Amino acid sequence: MPEGTIVLVTDRPDRSAALARALGSVGRCEVVGTDERWTRDAALIGVVADLTLTRPEASTCLRALEKRYRGRALPVIGLLRRTSTESLRHAKTLGATVCLPAYVPPDTVVAALFNQLEAFGPVGEAAVVQGVARAGEALTSLLAEARAGSRIRMQTVEAGLTPILTAVREGGLARWLDTVWTHDDATYQHCLLVAGLAAQFALHLRFRRDDQQRFVRAALVHDVGKARIPLPILNKPGRLSPDEAAVMRTHAALGHDILKAGGECDAFTLDVVRHHHEFLDGSGYPDRLAGAAVSDGVRLMTICDIYAALTERRPYKTPMPMREAMTILQSMDGKLEAGLVQSFGRALAGERP
Ligand SMILES: [Fe+2]
Ligand SMILES: [Fe+2]
Known part of the structure; x- marks a missing residue:
């Protein structure tokens, strides 16, 4: 049932x-x-x-x-x-x-509903399978280009955007997350989680179609700089040492520089990639931006990014319940915009704005 x-x-x-x-x-x-x-x-x-x-x-x-x-x-x-x-x-x-x-009779209505659910169910499931596959291909090519130091072609990324939005809209966010959580590569899983959450947030906020694409594009590529972080640091289970954390933190500026050098990336994505670890109170990195200097796009993406990181599935740790992750986001008042965190909570619950 x-x-x-x-x-x-x-x-x-x-x-x-x-x-x-x-x-x-x-x-x-x-x-x-x-x-x-x-x-x-x-x-x-x-x-x-x-x-x-x-x-x-x-x-x-x-x-x-x-x-x-x-x-x-x-x-x-x-x-x-x-x-x-x-x-x-x-x-x-x-x-x-x-x-x-x-x-x-009521039983006839129930039978009709079961038939419809059977007919509709696989559509949503197929959309998610397709979406994860297309988005995964786009991400794999992007990270490979970044790792090899070759010029990033944004066209590679474009092919993944509509399938992500379709998957989340037709298959639902829960199915997207369940599928993506099964991937064992940490960066790959993380970027696809952020992309799905961003799609849900954009749909919830009723973004125009081109803005939905723009937001999901930025989400999919936001951690491209991690392609240049040494694997022992990138995939280290548990806490990083202060030196390792400093190396890890370079990924935001690195990603921005890689995309900028490619010459094809839009200003919105460049902003998100460089600043998705900035906080409203100025305690983030790399530029210690504060208040109004943190753009709306960055404010939205930071929430998706933190939520994805908290709820990721790794073999060595127990997954954090989604409710607990929301409580952590809510406790970050001053760093994140409280109204947007609330709105994100409603997006996750499938509520309307
Ligand atoms: Fe990041
Ligand atoms: Fe991230």
Whole structure:
């Protein structure tokens, strides 16, 4: 049985009780009215709409829903009070992926939902497999070019960006993280984690399409300077000595210089690569920037970067629970922008801004 929440949106909750009970066999069923806002939708796997579609509030509610989940593979079952061609068409324009007459027994609705989940499930999974593969290829080429000292071609990176965004949108962040955590190379895992988190943050903040790409590009390449850090330091399990840490810290400026020398990298990415270890209180590196000197892009990326580092999976340590990582981010008030940390928390929970 898939884990997750089914939302039953209904304008007659008294008559939907039997349906809600039946949907409980598919997932956790949450019954909501047309005027309710859903904010805890991270685990949402499907929607059943039991509404009189001719009522304006039904249209408003379903349109809002359709807008919210645009591009995400989510089954929406419309139960039609009238089964005319026109009401069927109406339901489809409101985002219903399948329609049934409202009088069918609850078991029929459950069967239809199971079918839809089966049809939709592999789409999300395939998107994640594809996304991780494309992003991994892009990253491997980028790090190889950086390690070899050859000129960085940003075209190599571009091929990975849309697949990352598609994977996170259609397959969900949780699936992305689960897949990426299985990779044992630390740098590779880390960069793909940051890229997935950045994609989720950008989608949550409703960035324009080109801004989504720009943000994910910067995330994917932010640690390119690590390609020049000696492997015994880069992959050392446990704490680095002060000297080793000093070497490690050079990766931010190194990455910036490598990309700048390539002559193809945009200003946003260069800024993020150089400054993703700066803090608002001036305690970061390499330039000890403070306050307004730390750009918005850097403020957002720093949060994704720290969260990825805290939750990474390494063979020699127990993974930190995601809730604990959020608590650490929240305790960094003064270094990180508290409002953005909050917003990141909401992005992780799949809530809307
Ligand atoms: Fe870094
Ligand atoms: Fe990083």
